[in-house]
Amino acid sequence: MxxxxxxxxxxxxxxxxxxxxxxxxxxxxxxxxxxxxxxxxxxxxxxxxxxxxxxxxxxxxxxxxxxxxxxxxxxxxxxxxxxxxxxxxxxxxxxxxxxxxxxxxxxxxxxxxxxxxxxxxxxxxxxxxxxxxxxxxxxxxxxxxxxxxxxxxxxxxxxxxxxxNVNEFLRMIDAYSHVQSHGEVCPANWEAGKEAMNANRNSTAEYLAKH
CATH class of the missing domain: 3.40.30.10 (Glutaredoxin)
Structure with missing residues (x-):
């Protein structure tokens, strides 16, 4: 479970x-x-x-x-x-x-x-x-x-x-800490220092257009 x-x-x-x-x-x-x-x-x-x-x-x-x-x-x-x-x-x-x-x-x-x-x-x-x-x-x-x-x-x-892979757990902690601090969501393959997104469709569309 x-x-x-x-x-x-x-x-x-x-x-x-x-x-x-x-x-x-x-x-x-x-x-x-x-x-x-x-x-x-x-x-x-x-x-x-x-x-x-x-x-x-x-x-x-x-x-x-x-x-x-x-x-x-x-x-x-x-x-x-x-x-x-x-x-x-x-x-x-x-x-x-x-x-x-x-x-x-x-x-x-x-x-x-x-x-x-x-x-x-x-x-x-x-x-x-x-x-x-x-x-x-x-x-x-x-x-x-x-x-x-x-x-x-x-x-x-x-x-x-x-x-x-120990580094993946560091990445997950960074992502969760970013969510805690900024209220943003972290897209696929996100790493500390990279752009995150707001939890809405417009933000997702803008992010996908740039990446």
Whole structure:
């Protein structure tokens, strides 16, 4: 179920910092109490293949997100202990040493289940009269952008083999911030500094005529 335009779930989850501090993070409160936007990205598993490339890519762009008043939070269903081991594994060994933003450890799967991003399906087994789970029961590569009021303004879900383009999320934040500040709408391929439009047919016609 799409969450765009809705409040992000009010669920608190275990997390860990780069220093190994055990935390409890409520993403909704991170946005509303700090008056910041939040980028929350989910990845399938620690110590895998595409995942470390994404975590390092978000780390490399962390300064750009901070310029945009945006908190970055990573998340998977791994434990804090596994997260910490991965944080202490060098980059040249497939680790994420140097990542400084917090990582959620949604081992209960309460939040990922509420978001509907788990690779899992319930199947009834007649032989045992039980419901079995099929699938990996880990998350797809899901990304949520949340505004200062706790409202989701963008979400995207990739299949597991498909890594994300971090710059696209910066562009989406720029576009949403422009809408917030100017009340204009952003056309296709809009980037910061480019012309936007008023939400009416005349403005659209003028824009299309020029482009």
């Amino acid at each position: 799409a969450l765009v335009g809705k409040q992000f779930p009010n669920i608190t989850v275990d997390a860990i910092s780069e220093m190994g501090d055990n935390l409890r993070i409520n993403v909704l409160e991170e946005a509303t109490k700090n008056n910041k936007k939040v980028l929350l990205f989910w990845y399938p598993k620690d110590f895998t293949f595409v995942c470390p490339t994404e975590l390092h890519a978000f780390q490399s762009a962390l300064g750009e997100f901070e310029k945009r008043n945006t908190i970055v939070i990573g998340a998977s269903c791994d434990t804090n202990e596994v997260h910490f081991a991965w944080l202490n594994t060098p980059k040249n060994q497939g680790g994420i040493e140097g990542v400084t933003y917090p990582l959620l450890a949604d081992t209960t799967r309460n939040l990922s289940n509420a978001l509907g991003i788990l690779d899992v399906e319930e199947v009834y087994c007649e032989e045992t009269d039980t419901v079995l789970l099929e699938g990996s029961n880990v998350t797809f590569r899901a990304t949520f952008l949340i505004d200062e009021t706790g409202k989701v303004f963008h979400e995207a879900v990739n299949d597991m083999p498909l890594g994300r």
